[in-house]
Amino acid sequence: MRRLVVAGAAMMLLGGCASMTAETEPLSAEAALKDKDGKDVGRATIIETREGVRIAVTGYRLPPGAHGLHIHAVGRCDPPEFASAGPHFNPAGKQHGTQNPAGPHGGDLPNLEVAASGEGGIDATTKLVTLGPGPTSLLGPGGTSLVVHAAADDYKTDPSGNSGDRIACGVITK
Secondary structure (H helix, E strand, O other): OHHHHHHHHHHHHHHHHHHHHHHOOOOEEEEEEEEOOOOEEEEEEEEEEOOEEEEEEEEOOOOOEEEOEEEEOOOOOOOOOOHHHOOEOOOOOOOOOOOOOOOOOOOEOOOEEEOOOOOEEEEEEEOOOEOOOOOOEOOOOOOOEEEEEOOOOOOOOOOOOOOOOEEEEEEOEO
C-alpha cells in the first residue's frame, strides 16, 4: 500500500514538472534573410528570455564591413529595395540611436560586422521589444521584419543612423 502512495505522489510531482516545463517554454521566432535576388544570406533566431529578447543573427554571402541591423515595423520584404518593410519598429515614438538623447527606437540593434569571407554575426539582447502580446510585440498585427543595411549605423542620426540602402530582409515569424 505504501508503495502505491509513493508511486502516486511521484507521478503527480512529475506530471506537475512536465506541465511547468511546457508553461515556461520561452517564446521564439525566426527570420530568413534574403538579398534583392532572393538568395539566402542569413538567419536570425529570436528568443524571449528573462533578460529581454535575444536576437542571434548569422550572416553569409554579405559584403564585408559593418552593416546597420534594424527591426522594421512591417512584416514584408519585397525586393529589391525592401521598402515594404516600412520604417524602424518604434512603438515608443523615440528618435533613432542608442547614442541619441531622444532615442532609441525599439528596433535599433548593434551593427552586423561581416568579415572578408562574407560571414558575420551578432548576439544581442534588448528589453525594448517582446514576443508576447502588447504594443512592443514583434509578432503583432502586420508583423515585423529584420533588415540589413549597406553601411554601418552611426547610432545617433534620426531616422536610420545613416546606414544606407537595405540590402537584405527577413520577415520575423513565430
